[in-house]
Amino acid sequence: MADPRIVIVGAGPAGIRAAGALVAAGLRPILLDEGQRDGGQIYRRQPEGFTRTPEQLYGTEAARAVALHESFERLKPQIAYHPRHLVWNVADGVVHTISEGKPGQFAYDALIIAAGATDRLLPVKGWQHAGVYSLGGAQIALKAQACAIGRRVVFLGTGPLLQLVALQYHKAGAGVVALLDTSPFRRQVMALPKLAARPGMLVKGLRLVGGLMASGMAIHRGVTPVEIHGEAEAGVTGVSVRLASGRIRRFDCDAVGLGYHLRPEAQLADLARCAFTFDPKTRQYWPEIDAEGRSSVPGVYLAGDGVRTQGADGAEISGALAACAVLADLGRAVPEAERAALRARARIMERFREGIAEAYPWPAHLAADLPDEAILCRCEGITVGEVREAATGKGADEVNRAKALTRVGMGRCQGRYCGHAGAEIVAAASGVPLEAVGRLRGQAPVKPLAISAGESQP
Amino acid sequence: MTEPQRSDVLIIGGGIMGASAAFFLRQRGKSVTLIERGLIGQQASGTNFGNVRRQGRYLPQLPLANRSRAIWGRLNEMLGEDAEFLPSGHLRLAYSEEMAGRIEQYGRDARPYGLELQMLSGNVLRDRFPFLGPEIRAGSYSPLDGHANPRLAAPAFGRAAKRAGAVIVERTEVLSVEQEGGSFRALTADGRVFRAEQMLITAGAWGSRLSQQFGEPAPLVVHGPQMAVTEPVPYALEPVLGIATTIPEEIIYLRQVKRGNIVFGGGIRGPASAETLRAYVKPENTLGQLAQITRIVPALRRLNVIRVWSGIESYLPDDIPIMGPSARVSGLHYAFGFCGHGFQLGPGVGDVMAELIATGQTSTPIEPFTIARFASKATNQTGGHE
Ligand SMILES: Cc1cc2nc3c(=O)[nH]c(=O)nc-3n(C[C@H](O)[C@H](O)[C@H](O)COP(=O)(O)OP(=O)(O)OC[C@H]3O[C@@H](n4cnc5c(N)ncnc54)[C@H](O)[C@@H]3O)c2cc1C
Ligand SMILES: Cc1cc2nc3c(=O)[nH]c(=O)nc-3n(C[C@H](O)[C@H](O)[C@H](O)COP(=O)(O)OP(=O)(O)OC[C@H]3O[C@@H](n4cnc5c(N)ncnc54)[C@H](O)[C@@H]3O)c2cc1C
Numbered sequence: 001m002a003d004p005r006i007v008i009v010g011a012g013p014a015g016i017r018a019a020g021a022l023v024a025a026g027l028r029p030i031l032l033d034e035g036q037r038d039g040g041q042i043y044r045r046q047p048e049g050f051t052r053t054p055e056q057l058y059g060t061e062a063a064r065a066v067a068l069h070e071s072f073e074r075l076k077p078q079i080a081y082h083p084r085h086l087v088w089n090v091a092d093g094v095v096h097t098i099s100e101g102k103p104g105q106f107a108y109d110a111l112i113i114a115a116g117a118t119d120r121l122l123p124v125k126g127w128q129h130a131g132v133y134s135l136g137g138a139q140i141a142l143k144a145q146a147c148a149i150g151r152r153v154v155f156l157g158t159g160p161l162l163q164l165v166a167l168q169y170h171k172a173g174a175g176v177v178a179l180l181d182t183s184p185f186r187r188q189v190m191a192l193p194k195l196a197a198r199p200g201m202l203v204k205g206l207r208l209v210g211g212l213m214a215s216g217m218a219i220h221r222g223v224t225p226v227e228i229h230g231e232a233e234a235g236v237t238g239v240s241v242r243l244a245s246g247r248i249r250r251f252d253c254d255a256v257g258l259g260y261h262l263r264p265e266a267q268l269a270d271l272a273r274c275a276f277t278f279d280p281k282t283r284q285y286w287p288e289i290d291a292e293g294r295s296s297v298p299g300v301y302l303a304g305d306g307v308r309t310q311g312a313d314g315a316e317i318s319g320a321l322a323a324c325a326v327l328a329d330l331g332r333a334v335p336e337a338e339r340a341a342l343r344a345r346a347r348i349m350e351r352f353r354e355g356i357a358e359a360y361p362w363p364a365h366l367a368a369d370l371p372d373e374a375i376l377c378r379c380e381g382i383t384v385g386e387v388r389e390a391a392t393g394k395g396a397d398e399v400n401r402a403k404a405l406t407r408v409g410m411g412r413c414q415g416r417y418c419g420h421a422g423a424e425i426v427a428a429a430s431g432v433p434l435e436a437v438g439r440l441r442g443q444a445p446v447k448p449l450a451i452s453a454g455e456s457q458p
Numbered sequence: 459m460t461e462p463q464r465s466d467v468l469i470i471g472g473g474i475m476g477a478s479a480a481f482f483l484r485q486r487g488k489s490v491t492l493i494e495r496g497l498i499g500q501q502a503s504g505t506n507f508g509n510v511r512r513q514g515r516y517l518p519q520l521p522l523a524n525r526s527r528a529i530w531g532r533l534n535e536m537l538g539e540d541a542e543f544l545p546s547g548h549l550r551l552a553y554s555e556e557m558a559g560r561i562e563q564y565g566r567d568a569r570p571y572g573l574e575l576q577m578l579s580g581n582v583l584r585d586r587f588p589f590l591g592p593e594i595r596a597g598s599y600s601p602l603d604g605h606a607n608p609r610l611a612a613p614a615f616g617r618a619a620k621r622a623g624a625v626i627v628e629r630t631e632v633l634s635v636e637q638e639g640g641s642f643r644a645l646t647a648d649g650r651v652f653r654a655e656q657m658l659i660t661a662g663a664w665g666s667r668l669s670q671q672f673g674e675p676a677p678l679v680v681h682g683p684q685m686a687v688t689e690p691v692p693y694a695l696e697p698v699l700g701i702a703t704t705i706p707e708e709i710i711y712l713r714q715v716k717r718g719n720i721v722f723g724g725g726i727r728g729p730a731s732a733e734t735l736r737a738y739v740k741p742e743n744t745l746g747q748l749a750q751i752t753r754i755v756p757a758l759r760r761l762n763v764i765r766v767w768s769g770i771e772s773y774l775p776d777d778i779p780i781m782g783p784s785a786r787v788s789g790l791h792y793a794f795g796f797c798g799h800g801f802q803l804g805p806g807v808g809d810v811m812a813e814l815i816a817t818g819q820t821s822t823p824i825e826p827f828t829i830a831r832f833a834s835k836a837t838n839q840t841g842g843h844e
Contacts (some may be wrong), residue, residue, distance in 0.1 A: 089741040096741040103745055394617065395628075401497055404504060404609040407717075412689055412764050444739065448689065448762035454748025455759070 003027060004330050007095050007106050009087050009268060010114035012040015013312045014304025014319035016072050018112050021323030023078045025332055030106055031079050032097060034086040034447075038072050041116050041136075041305070042312045044143050045069065057143060059168070060204060064312065087115075088445035090272045093299070098449065102456045110299050110326045113269055114319055117262035117305035121417045122367055123384070124156070125374040127258065129230030134417075135259030139165045148174035150255025154239045156225060158183040159261030159360040160205070160311075166257075167211050176217045177253045180241050182260070182363045184222035194355030197348045201313075218251070220244070224366065228256055261360055262309045263420065269307070270442030272300045278435040282357050283364055284420055285439040291343060293322035294329075301325055309356075314349035317342055367421040368428035376425065377418045379411020387422060388429040397430035399423050399437050412448060415440040465489040465625065467815055468644055468654035470632045470668060471661035473503035474801060475793045477615035478808025479658055479815075481537075484622035486816040491652055492616070492624060493644065495631040495664075496735075499612025502662055503801065505737075505769025506608045507685060507723045508713065509698055510802045511548045512573055513600040514564065516778055518826050519803075520571035525822050526806025527602065533611075533805065537618040541611040544716065547697035548603035549587065551594050551754065557702050558596035565598055575600050589695065591756045598702075605698050605713045608801055615808070627652075635659075635671050637787055656789045656815055663732045663772035665780065665794030672787050674829050676780055678795050682730035682737030682768035683723055686744060688761040690718030699754055700724075710750040712758075720761065722751055730770045737768035773797045778827060781807060783814065785830035791815060792829055 006022060008015045011033035022029045037045040043065040046052060054062040082097070085104065089096040095111065097104040119134035126132075133141070133149045135157065141147050142165075152175045155166040166179045195202050212219060222244035229238040229250070238252045269287040270276070275296035276285040286307065293301045303322040304315035324339045370376070372385030390396040390405045399422060402408055408422050409415030415422065419440045427434040467483055469476045472494030480492040494500075510530055512523040529536070530543050552558040558579065565575040578586065579596035587597070620626045631647040635657065642657040659668045666676040693716055700711035701724075712722035725746050730737035744766050752759045774780065777797045784790035791814065793807050800807070806822070814820045 089744075091738070091741050094741070394613065395497075398497070401500075405613065410765070414765065443765045443767055444741065444744070445763060445766070448764050449744070449748075450759075451688070451748050451752060451761050451763060452759040454745055454750075454752065 004109040005107060006030065006110045006112070006326060007032065007108040008112045008114060009033075009095065010040065010116055010304065010306065011035065011038040011072070011081070011083070012114060012116050012304060012315060013043065013068060014114035014306070014315035015040070015112070016068060016075070017316040017319035018114060018303060018323040019079050020071060020075055021320045022326065023075055024335075025323075025327050029079050031081045032085040032087055032095065032106065033083050036083060038081075038083070039065070039069060043068050044140070046144060050146065052146065061312070086447060087268060088447060088449050090268055098453055101450060101453055103453050108299070110301065110330065111272065112301045112303055112319070112322050112326065113272070113306060114304040114315070114322075115265045115268055115306040117309055118265050118416060119259040120261050120263040120362065120420060121258060122157070122260050122363065122421050123370060123374055123376050123418065124225040124228055124258070125371055126228035126230055128375045128378050129228055129236050131230065131236030131255045132228060133255065133257055135161050135165050135257050138257035139168065142168060142172055148172065149257060150236075150253065151175050152177050152253045153255045153257060154178050154180060154251050154253040155257045156180045156239060156241070157259040158363070159259060160356060161259060161261065163208050163212060166217065167208060167215065170215045170217060176215070178218035178220065178251045179212060180223045180225070180239065180251070181219075181221045182223055182225065182366065183360045184244065187361060188359040191355045191359035194351050194358065197351040197355065201352065260362055261357070262305060264306045264309065266306060267414070267442040267446050269295060269300070269302055271444055271446070273297055274300055274302065276439060280435070281354065283362050283424070283434055291346065292325035293318055294325050308350070308353060310349045310353045314346070314353065317346050317349055321346060362420070364424050364434070367424035370421070370425065376422055377408045377411060379413055380407045382406050382408045384425055387425050391426045391429035397426065397432050397437065399426055399440055402426050403440060409440050414443065462643070462651035462653045463491060463625070464653045465491040466654060467491075467656045467658060468642055468652050469493070469658045469660060470635070470644060471659065471664070471794070472498040472612070472616060472626070472628070473501055473660060473662050474499060474612040474615065474804030475662075475796070475807050475811075476658070476660035477612045477619060478805050479660060479793070479811045480619035480624040480626070480808075481615050481622065482809045482812030483815060484619055484624050486812055488812075488816055490619070490624040491627065491654065492619065493627045493630050493632050493646065493652065495629070497628050498616035498626065499608075502769045502771045502796070503612040503804065504609055505685070505767060506771075506801045507683070507711065507721060508605045508608045508801065509548070509700075509711065510543065510606050511600070511603045511698060511700070512802065513548060513550055513568065513575055513598060513603060514700075514702065515799065517567055517571060518823065519778065520568060520573055521822050522803060522806050522810065522824060524572055525809060526803050529805035529809060530606065537614045539610070539614040539617065541614050542607035542716070543604065544606070545602055545604040546713075548600045549697040549699050550598045550600070550702050551590070551699060552596050552702050553593050553708075555595065561596070561598040561702050573600070587697070589755050589757055591753050593753050599697070603698065607715070611801075611804065632668065635668050637672070637790070642789065656791070658791045658793065658811060658815060660793045662794055662796075663770050665772070665792065669792060669829065672784060672790060674784060674786055674833070676795060676829060676832050677775055678772040680730045680732050680770050680772050681727035682739070683771060683798060684725055684728050684739050684743045684747065684766070684768055685721065685723040686739075686747060686763045686766040687722075688720045688758070689764050691720070691761060693718055695720065695755065701750075701754065707746060708750060710747060710754060712751060712754065720758065722747060725750065728768050730768065732770060735770065737770045739766040739768050771796070771798050776831075780829045781811075781827035782824050782829070785828065785833060
């Protein structure tokens with residue numbers, strides 16, 4: 001029997017560990033990643049020529065980053081690794097790529113999608129001003145390019161990444177004016193039992209908070225964002241929030257890092273026709289998976305932050321587990337002891353993930369309360385009021401209908417950044433539960449596809 | 459059990475055909491109930507390319523298309539909503555001498571139907587439309603055709619019909635239909651019963667499921683035309699452009715919306731399912747379109763596609779719709795199976811069907827579209843694409 005064709009999308013921790021487990025079983029998977037280099041999001045490598053040390057780049061995670069990079073170097077000769085390959089579509093057992101402007105195809109018997117996460121965003125009045133970045137964007141600027149998004153930066157939102165990036169900026173010498181977190185401190189205290197599932201991580205988290213306190217930046221928790229101030233030319237000039245005390249306070253700044261934890265980048269799973277299910281805790285639809293990452297579609301496996309936001313360690317485990325599932329389903333020998341250990345650790349990761357989600361909840365009410373004049377969809381310039389009007393005046397009580405009538409989510413980002421907030425607004429305005437307003441269906445291409453790609457076909 | 463709901467006319471299927479028929483029936487004073495399985499205009503009527511094009515159509519369909527075009531022109535004032543109809547002109551293009559000859563012949567044949575087309579070639583064509591690629595030899599320009607926004611048109615008709623007093627019942631599927639003691643009866647999936655003196659079936663790709671309950675099945679097949687849209691760029695392409703060709707892979711049509719995005723479609727159709735209510739775009743079809751679109755407008759090679767989609771459209775073997783009274787049951791009417799070019803016709807079909815239902819006749823010839831043609835032997839006639 002010919003060796004099965006196994007395609008992995010994403011060379012982050014999940015994809016690399018999946019590839020490693022398959023190589024250990026004597027297979028040679030194909031690994032595709034749109035990036036220049038492996039490492040994925042957290043262990044993103046600096047471009048060739050940059051010479052910062054792992055400690056400077058990855059901080060407390062330096063050892064893990066180096067371990068992953070090294071094991072990837074050993075793996076490279078044993079896999080078919082294709083960097084700079086963007087997967088723009090998947091259909092009928094074939095993954096479609098674009099590389100250096102040229103289309104390509106990879107047929108598979110098994111597909112592991114490990115595409116990672118992107119920032120979960122919530123609009124705030126004025127977020128369209130120049131100088132507002134997602135936390136991810138802010139962090140990438142620092143990691144890959146060694147530059148900061150501004151000289152006086154406010155970090156606004158919630159989630160572990162908010163704290164982490166604020167501290168990374170502070171340590172890099174960029175001026176951090178304030179860390180403004182929408183989650184009240186008591187939510188973090190209440191989540192402690194679940195967070196204690198990973199004592200080591202909990203300690204790291206506490207150290208992080210300690211580092212922030214010692215930094216001297218203003219820290220406010222339980223805030224309600226009011227507005228990002230700005231001018232057409234100068235861009236961002238400040239941020240106003242209502243503090244937990246009820247007082248409105250303005251922080252002058254020239255850039256804002258914004259983010260509300262992460263959302264799985266599940267578009268490829270959608271195109272592969274995987275079933276989605278509503279998660280009431282994080283208030284979003286995400287792909288259905290079993291304990292080893294099998295999707296509802298035979299032969300399609302999902303791993304890493306692209307399916308559940310468990311963080312880097314969880315991504316490594318789920319990648320290795322997905323590989324076990326592939327091996328088992330192909331009738332290959334599975335390292336059973338390891339598989340059992342992985343499953344036990346995966347349960348711990350899942351408990352911790354829930355803890356984080358509870359400690360830094362998605363502030364749904366903030367979306368529902370946004371003023372009419374706030375921009376919801378930045379790509380298309382659609383306001384909150386326009387979407388409310390479609391919901392109440394034109395019966396658009398479902399997100400795809402709201403999209404059809406207002407263009408919300410029809411721009412370049414395909415609703416990645418406004419979709420969750422848009423759903424909250426539609427649900428609140430039409431008085432139906434969030435689950436019932438549905439989700440924006442994924443549409444190819446996953447990222448914009450150059451028309452010139454049509455020129456280099458066979 | 460509650461009393462069945464009653465009206466003069468019961469319409470089943472709320473695409474552009476059903477929604478516009480509901481609107482025009484209210485104009486004629488009939489009480490109307492429209493039942494739609496999902497939301498108004500959610501299927502083919504909301505997912506199509508948006509071409510409001512007459513040239514290239516099956517000639518005997520032109521009177522209907524002309525009537526529809528006249529309504530498009532006053533749609534906004536009639537409905538009180540903007541469906542973004544732009545009479546931007548439509549340019550039908552040919553790569554070969556042979557096709558140039560054919561579109562020129564079409565221009566001569568269409569004139570008696572009141573459709574005036576201008577044949578352009580060489581420098582005249584290029585001076586007027588400098589963005590065209592070097593392979594284009596000739597074009598037929600239809601100054602009064604154009605395009606509109608399919609996401610808005612059918613829902614606008616539905617809301618206008620509702621404001622005019624029609625009962626619009628969404629998210630309700632009709633399972634069975636029958637005639638009982640001179641009136642019609644429809645039973646819905648949630649167990650409700652609707653009664654009416656007359657019935658109009660405008661159920662698109664699902665029309666035959668209902669017509670066959672009256673002994674009149676229609677040989678519908680479904681396909682998904684393949685659509686895509688680019689990021690917005692400054693508005694520069696006025697007319698809708700389309701290639702006239704006999705090679706399916708070469709078919710491509712495009713339009714630029716005022717917002718700036720360029721919408722295009724064509725090529726090999728993709729898979730669609732009337733059962734799962736899904737239509738897919740095949741990745742290789744998208745790539746095929748990219749190779750074709752730059753033949754018409756080479757400058758498009760600098761743009762990016764940001765989204766693709768498809769929709770469920772039904773086709774009949776002769777590529778023309780079913781429209782008119784039932785051949786078996788009096789009081790029963792059909793308008794479905796629009797073979798990829800029903801969006802332009804939509805307002806006209808609603809108007810004609812309302813006239814037919816209210817008065818028993820219509821001033822617009824629709825005989826070629828009778829369902830009776832499938833009771834005997836099918837004819838073979840080809841309409842346009844898009
Ligand atoms: C902006 C950002 C910053 C983060 N920072 C931290 C942090 O500092 N600490 C932390 O613990 N966690 C962080 N996380 C969470 C982090 O993503 C995960 O913990 C970890 O990287 C997840 O690993 P993964 O393999 O699932 O995905 P990733 O590491 O994100 O890897 C996914 C890979 O898939 C590739 N890919 C995605 N889509 C396609 C496609 N269509 N075609 C081809 N390739 C594709 C990407 O290029 C990427 O290399 C961050 C997440 C984000 C989004
Ligand atoms: C991708 C695509 C591109 C196209 N491009 C163009 C174009 O550019 N120009 C053009 O003129 N035409 C175009 N067409 C064709 C045009 O869209 C259709 O011919 C037209 O919209 C048909 O309208 P309809 O009302 O008959 O069908 P539909 O819009 O499909 O409406 C039928 C409705 O009936 C409902 N229904 C069915 N069964 C039941 C039931 N049992 N109970 C209740 N409700 C029911 C359905 O839910 C549906 O909403 C295109 C079509 C597609 C799919």
